[in-house]
Amino acid sequence: MKVNIVGAGFAGLAAAEALSSVGIAVEVFEARSRIGGRVWSQSLPTGVVIERGAEFILDDYDTTRELARRLGTPLAPTGMAYGDREPRGGPAVERAELLKVSDLVTELAHAHAADPGMALGDLLDATPMSPGARAALEARLSISAAHEAVELAGHLAAHTSSTFSESQSARIGGGNSRLAEALAQRLPSPVRTRHSVGRVEWAGRSATVKGQGFEAPADATIISVPATVLEDIVFEPALPPSKLLANRSVDYGHAAKLSVPLEREAEPSAVMSVPDRFWCWTARGEGGAVQPVVSSFAGSATALQALGVRDGTGSWLGRLAELRPDLALSSEEAVGTLWDNDPWSRAAYPASSWRVTRATTSGW
């Protein structure tokens, strides 16, 4: 038996490794010149490793943690907590209130977990809190969902307990891409990078993938590309309407990252701009030393527009400098990554699992 796998992100590589470990032949096709997909570590000229895509491994990431242990790619503690960001720039709020209100909102979210029609905005309105706490919570959830949080379902808050955790976050030492490389090394043959699949011909017990200058028959094909680009692939026969509908109902959030080397070292930190919907952090790397770089993540289409990310990093750099006057930014060496511009994902990650589903009488 042979299985083709389209996409060498973590999903495709994990599938390939699992199949290969039970003796099934696999061939992995990847459009980019590198593996890892939305996990993309890059070494700066200074040797500092930045993450241009996925960065944090949280406490409840059991699968990733177990995989890292099994493949011998140890986690490096960051010395900061993804879930504990100091809010700045909004109405004043005490940390104690923020923590208390976060607990209240999480409790309410659990109580309404079965009500997909309850919007997070309604839930926040139903929780007594100061304007500062409200602004900080809304910014916090919008950034992480990469979507305006008030429009999402209330249960988003229940699924983000790590969002308000003080627990120290981790990354793979030396870069998260090491995990992708370790998975790929366990495959019997190299991933076929620069192989963009344009067509899948499937019938009965066969599924052949085709692209420019290549064709690979197999007994089955696993497609692990983001929902945003699935329909760039021609399926023959066409995918059933139910699958197309399911794919089209996946709504993606929008996010960008900015890494700026530092002239002087800094302590681990996590600070959020409430009005500008981005946060930034300094963190320990492999070996425990704080890396001389500040990384930043902006989430939601509104935030990206306000920061002018389509026109370059200038405006965001200015806001970052205002937010963190304590850091000595080497702005000319900044590295920006706008995932909307990435041809193989065209967005960040799905926000649709948090969509509000309201029943209507018209049937629409």
Ligand SMILES: Cc1cc2nc3c(=O)[nH]c(=O)nc-3n(C[C@H](O)[C@H](O)[C@H](O)COP(=O)(O)OP(=O)(O)OC[C@H]3O[C@@H](n4cnc5c(N)ncnc54)[C@H](O)[C@@H]3O)c2cc1C
């Ligand atoms: C900015 C950002 C920050 C994030 N932060 C975190 C985080 O801190 N923690 C966390 O756990 N997750 C985070 N995520 C989410 C995480 O990156 C994704 O959930 C995960 O990487 C998705 O893996 P995947 O294999 O499903 O998809 P992808 O990584 O997108 O892999 C799909 C692969 O398919 C390839 N492909 C597409 N079309 C074709 C084609 N036609 N032919 C061949 N190959 C094709 C693509 O090039 C890609 O390599 C973040 C994501 C982003 C964008």
